[in-house]
Amino acid sequence: MVRFFNKEEEATIIAAIQAAELATSGEIRVHVEVGARKPALQVATRVFGELGMQKTQDRNGVLILLAVDRREFAIIGDEGINKVVPEDFWDTERDLMQQHFKRGEFATGIEKAIQQIGVKLRQYFPYQTDDVNELPDEISYNK
Numbered sequence: 001m002v003r004f005f006n007k008e009e010e011a012t013i014i015a016a017i018q019a020a021e022l023a024t025s026g027e028i029r030v031h032v033e034v035g036a037r038k039p040a041l042q043v044a045t046r047v048f049g050e051l052g053m054q055k056t057q058d059r060n061g062v063l064i065l066l067a068v069d070r071r072e073f074a075i076i077g078d079e080g081i082n083k084v085v086p087e088d089f090w091d092t093e094r095d096l097m098q099q100h101f102k103r104g105e106f107a108t109g110i111e112k113a114i115q116q117i118g119v120k121l122r123q124y125f126p127y128q129t130d131d132v133n134e135l136p137d138e139i140s141y142n143k
Contacts (some may be wrong), residue, residue: 004032004068009107010139016111017137020118025125026060026081027135028114029053033067033142040065040072047142054078056134060125062099062117064110073097075077075113084124095119 005013017028029051032112037041044065048054066073075090075097093113100109103126 004034004066005107007053007120009099012107013110013114013139014137016114018120019130020114021127021137022134023127024056024060024121025128025131026062026117026121027053027056027133028062028117028137029064029135030110030114031063031065031140031142033065034069035069035142036072040067040070041072041076044074044076046075047140048076048078051135051140053135056080058125060121061135062121064113065139066106066110073101081121081124085120089120
């Protein structure tokens with residue numbers, strides 16, 4: 001399996017996920033898809049289900065998917081998020097990631113977006129003292 005991020009970049013992204021999840025009960029995952037034949041949004045929808053992200057208690061999972069061969073990405077949230085946030089909720093993170101990606105700063109773009117997602121989700125899904133980490137924090141790659 002080819003890794004898109006080096007070990008330091010992966011560690012930075014995982015640390016950002018862990019820090020963001022201390023602000024919110026939301027769950028954040030990052031997935032890298034190599035060789036995707038369909039648009040990133042379609043792939044993200046499939047991967048969301050494959051990773052079991054719809055199984056969180058509050059249906060508040062977020063997936064950031066990179067379709068590296070297509071040079072596309074997608075950010076999607078589960079139905080619990082989509083019911084309470086405005087339609088343009090992910091636009092700021094999309095724009096932030098695009099700015100960094102244009103400079104080849106993929107890990108930084110994802111790290112900064114994750115930080116913002118944690119802050120924004122806190123308003124709708126604050127961290128609970130009995131919160132359980134329902135999904136793994138590591139980056140997943142397609143097989």
